């Protein structure tokens with residue numbers, strides 16, 4: 199049993215989509231979320247820079263005595279998680295695009311994946327796609343510009359619809375029946391994607407799986423918080439508090455903090 203916090207970080211506000219899944223599954227846990235929005239997007243940076251920023255984020259959360267770190271960012275996971283695991287003595291949970299379930303279930307043998315350049319060009323991504331998707335057509339598109347629009351509060355904008363339309367077009371031409379969201383900012387696009395995609399295309403993201411894995415690793419290490427307390431929910435950002443608030447809503451008792 200441990201009443202220390204779960205630490206969660208992302209390049210910005212996107213990882214709050216993962217935080218929601220974790221909080222829903224583990225409502226007793228104290229959490230500290232770190233949005234490094236000033237350095238977003240990570241997806242256009244190289245592995246060295248992404249690793250450097252991930253180390254800085256981890257150090258921030260460890261100074262706050264977190265018991266486990268969730269890397270709520272596909273780009274940071276695919277580029278830096280091996281280094282983090284080797285460097286810090288704390289359990290890490292990462293997130294990767296959910297290619298496996300899409301590849302196993304596709305009927306058209308064509309799966310679309312929308313992710314950042316940093317994720318799609320990573321060694322971990324090519325290993326995973328080689329392993330699970332070698333027999334299917336994988337239509338990869340970099341979601342250039344999407345993270346920037348979300349970070350600047352333009353989630354529901356004409357610019358966003360234009361970008362998404364452009365990225366989905368080649369996927370629809372290839373008759374995909376699954377779209378894998380390979381960036382934690384993208385679950386916030388689901389209402390718009392549902393309007394743009396035909397009904398038979400299913401959208402998959404990895405949020406729930408990450409929450410389940412977080413629970414399993416806490417259990418395994420005897421770190422679950424079994425006390426029935428009101429959890430402390432702290433959200434640190436070096437970007438806009440308003441944008442973060444707009445994604446999380448007002449119903450939760452959240453402390454928003456600048457760093």
Ligand SMILES: N[C@H](CCC(=O)O)C(=O)O
Nearest residue numbers: 209239240241272273382
């Ligand atoms: N939310 C991130 C990072 C996007 C970015 O900063 O480019 C991800 O899952 O990849």
